[in-house]
Amino acid sequence: MTYAAAPQAPASGPTPLSQPLYGASFGQAFARFWRKYVTFSGRASRSEFWWFYLAHALIVTAIFAFMIVGAFSGMTTDPVTGRDQPGPLIGVGAFLLVLWQLATFIPMIALSWRRLHDANLAGPFWFLGFVFPIGGVVVLVLCALPSNPAGARFDK
Template sequence: MEWYIEALSKYADFSGRSRRREYWYFHLFNLIISIILFGMSVSLVNVTGIAVLGFLYFLYSLFIFIPSLALIVRRLHDTGRSGWWFLIFLVPIIGAIILLIFTVTDSNEGDNKYGASPKLY
């Protein structure tokens, strides 16, 4: 949970670097929260017919969009790539695979043009 909160504390910080651990734990907790909210909204709609929690899921998705984008840019910086590489995701299938490879790649050793290595602290 610490990595999720750390990513949220850097809400719109597109500079610097983020470790793989921060990136993947953020997405793990984001997935868990999304599944819970979506499941609750589906079950509540089935019981009451009112989509209140569906609206909460939508708000959560909007809230988490900018931190997710900032985190992927910082993760790409950690591998020595420009943050604009996230646009490769727009290429169907191949773009998602390339982006996945970039995010699982280990950090550059030491400092790079995007800052100090986050592994050092």
């Protein structure tokens, strides 16, 4: 399966939000994610997709690290039962994690949807992720496919 090279961004001016930004940097991908918060139409380049997923993984890892530190920093032991009780800061970390997941859940679906469009696949292929046990891997592989110029049919 061979595709033509992915189109490059025009040298003059920024790429409009309605078009995928090929070769996006980490910062550009992060900013475009928030600007296209729940936009399911259009396309997203591989760099936009993978840079934001890296940012998401780093943020979730940082929150988990905060939770672990918070759990150990104020840990107490019940003298009667001998059970350890985590510190109160674990609750703050859990709240931050839930808040982050709620803020990014729908937009991450939209980003995956646009990424599938860039590979010239219909967005509802995202629902393959619900097929147990390999659906998530299938969607991940589909999102890793190269850009296909025929995917422009999903642009506005």
